[in-house]
Amino acid sequence: MAGISTHVLDNFNGRPGAGMRIDFSAREKDGSWKLVKTMTTNADGRTDQPVLAPEAAAVGEYELSFHLGDFYERQGARLADPLFVDKVVPLRFAIFDAKQHYHVPMLCTPWSCSTYRGS
Amino acid sequence: MKDDTISPQADSMQRRGVLRAGLLMGGAALAPGFAAAADAPAAAPAGLTVAPNSQAGVSPRLTVHAIDTFHGATGAGLKLDLSRFDGERWQLLKTVRANAGGRPAEPLLIGDAYRSGRYEVLLHLDEYFAQMGAKLPQPSFLSKVPLRFVIQDAAQRVHLAALFSPWGYSYYRGS
Numbered sequence: 001m002a003g004i005s006t007h008v009l010d011n012f013n014g015r016p017g018a019g020m021r022i023d024f025s026a027r028e029k030d031g032s033w034k035l036v037k038t039m040t041t042n043a044d045g046r047t048d049q050p051v052l053a054p055e056a057a058a059v060g061e062y063e064l065s066f067h068l069g070d071f072y073e074r075q076g077a078r079l080a081d082p083l084f085v086d087k088v089v090p091l092r093f094a095i096f097d098a099k100q101h102y103h104v105p106m107l108c109t110p111w112s113c114s115t116y117r118g119s
Numbered sequence: 120m121k122d123d124t125i126s127p128q129a130d131s132m133q134r135r136g137v138l139r140a141g142l143l144m145g146g147a148a149l150a151p152g153f154a155a156a157a158d159a160p161a162a163a164p165a166g167l168t169v170a171p172n173s174q175a176g177v178s179p180r181l182t183v184h185a186i187d188t189f190h191g192a193t194g195a196g197l198k199l200d201l202s203r204f205d206g207e208r209w210q211l212l213k214t215v216r217a218n219a220g221g222r223p224a225e226p227l228l229i230g231d232a233y234r235s236g237r238y239e240v241l242l243h244l245d246e247y248f249a250q251m252g253a254k255l256p257q258p259s260f261l262s263k264v265p266l267r268f269v270i271q272d273a274a275q276r277v278h279l280a281a282l283f284s285p286w287g288y289s290y291y292r293g294s
Contacts, residue, residue, distance in 0.1 A: 061258060084277075084292040086237055086267035094258035102260075109291075116287025117260055 004052035004095070004102045006064055007118070008045040012072070012109040016045025020071045023088075024051050027061035057098040064091045066106050068113075084111040091115050172220070174294070179233050179276045180226040183240055184293065185217050189284035190251065193221030197247045201227050204237035235273045240266045240281070248285055255285050266290045 004024075008017030020041045025033040039047045051064065069087025072079060085108065095102055107114040174182065181201075185194030197217040202209040215223040228234070245262035248255060261283070268290070270277050280293030 059258070061262070082269070082271045084268055084271075086239075086269055089267055090265050092262070092264065093260050094262065096256040096258055096260065107289075112289065112291030113266075114287070114289035 001101050002054040002057040002099055003050050004057070004062065004104065006047065006051055006103070007105040008041050008066065009105060009107045010045070010071075010109075011107050011112075013075075016043065017041055017071065017106070017108065018043045018045055019074075020045075021067040022047070022051075023063075023065040023067075025063040025065070027063070033063055057095060059095055059098055061092060061094045064104060064106070065089065066091065066108065066113075068108055068110075072110050079110055081110070085109075085113050089113050093117075172222070174276065174278060177276060178229070179274055180229040181233060181238070181270065181277050181279070182226050183217075183223060183279045183281065185221045185242065185281045185283065187221075187247075187284070188282050189248075189253070189286075193217065193219065194242075194247065194281075194283065195219045195221060196250065197221070198243035199223065199227075200239075200241040200243075202239045202241070203234075204239075209239055233270070233273055235270045237267065237269055240268075240279060242266065242281060242283060242288070244283060244285065244288075253285060260286055261288065264288055268292070 006022065008020050008022075009015075010017040018041055022039045022041065024036045024039065026036050028034050036052075039049070039051070042048055052062070066089045067087065068085050068089050069083060072083055089106075089108070091104060091106060093102065093104055101119075103118040104115060105118045183199065185197050185199070186192075187194045187197075194217045198214065199217065200214050201212045203212055204210075213227070215225075215227070218224050226233075227240075242264040244264055245259055248259070264283065266279065266281060266288075268277075268279060278293040279290060281290045282288060
């Protein structure tokens with residue numbers, strides 16, 4: 001299946017990152033970013049609907065912005081230090097072949113972020 | 120395999136291209152033995168000749184270190200843009216390149232310039248892997264990668280560590 005999906009793993013707590021806001025944007029021809037939609041991760045750290053459905057997939061640049069600040073602030077008392085990662089972390093990548101699927105996870109803690117082309 | 124596959128192997132022409140790019144950056148930035156690396160397997164394009172560097176106890180500053188986990192090498196020659204959020208937009212403060220050890224020659228911020236705030240280091244992975252001769256589909260999965268982080272307390276130094284390949288990256292508060 002083509003399109004884009006994501007998965008938030010909260011490696012601070014060793015759990016799926018449930019309830020995190022994600023903004024999905026696409027790059028316009030003029031280079032600006034256009035917000036496509038805002039989603040919230042479910043209990044499994046995924047989005048209920050595909051980030052980008054197969055029929056909408058197109059070659060181009062995309063951005064997923066993860067709202068880590070709000071996510072970890074809700075867990076406030078458990079954080080010894082303020083966040084090192086910014087309150088909103090953008091992840092930018094490209095679809096180079098619209099027939100392929102792009103699974104782009106976000107592994108995060110208050111002090112680190114990691115992503116990769118997953119499956 | 121089709122055109123959209125990638126390989127860490129680069130032919131000697133491409134390695135010479137990397138070497139030329141390195142020389143353009145200033146020969147002093149190259150590791151000893153870099154020229155010899157041009158004839159060595161491409162898996163170690165910059166050669167790992169630099170020992171780890173402890174910064175324990177140094178004065179408050181922002182430093183960065185980039186490692187190329189695709190080639191198993193430092194991110195030598197990688198271009199980095201440092202920006203700071205001024206409350207409305209991201210303002211570019213400086214553009215630097217990583218030296219042979221994968222670090223810019225100077226701290227990104229030190230002294231009066233080292234202030235709390237929201238910062239971004241933009242990694243120019245597109246240029247870097249093009250110089251390495253990596254065969255990647257276009258547009259490449261990763262091109263210009265923003266790493267956003269916060270300096271909360273300008274009395275404490277911050278070390279930004281970044282690991283990258285064409286297919287993924289990590290960053291964290293290092294030491």
